[in-house]
Amino acid sequence: MQQGTALPDGAAEGDVRPLDIATMRDSARRLLAEDAEPPMPEELSTLTLTLRGHMMLLIPAVEDATRGLPKDDIPRACALACVGEARMRLNLEPGRTLPAGIAHAQRLARSVNALCDHVENLGGEHR
Template sequence: MTTTTEAETPEARPLDVGLMRTTARRLLAEDAELPTFDELETLTLLLRGHLMLAIPEVESTAAEFPEDDVPRACALACVKEARMRLGLEVGHGLPAGIAHAQRLARAVGSLCDHYDNLRGGRPHA
């Protein structure tokens, strides 16, 4: 029988910021190819999942800072924006879906930036 230490539990693992950024770049890179409808659906689900993981992590990390801390306030504003993005309805058609996914991708990238900033810019993975 194997035992799991606290550091090995999913709750204790840091965010995979590299993977999150790679997923976001798939839609935001200057030379990004437009996804097919099926690819877009998959990317949108991945980005939503990344947001659902990142939001509580950034929020709890920000909570460790004083209430008047500027990076804390910026991170919490980003969390609020990301939550709002999760609640938006997608328009009809591929262009509307791509625009929605790009907004999610930008929110993922911003949360990754705040996560790294709050944790001192140390690499995580």
């Protein structure tokens, strides 16, 4: 028995929208900029979920961008290593304190930036 996945309203099968790399980088910058203010607890939760969502979109985009590359290609290996680390970070839980939650979100933000770099460097779809 095959299971289906529901598509968003108005989306047709095969309807792939380009990634909004600029917005994803802006989300990461909110935590990583040199002059970034620490987020409030309510904002941190939203930001963490946003970064996780970005990663869930970026991981398959990076994997797709590596598909045509030779198995021994160094950029391919680097991109797939980044995907592995991003998947590992998605499985981690933030700490219970605000500083631990911020540190967790910063690690997610660094993964978002790295995945965006790989999408751009490998010529993946984005806008």
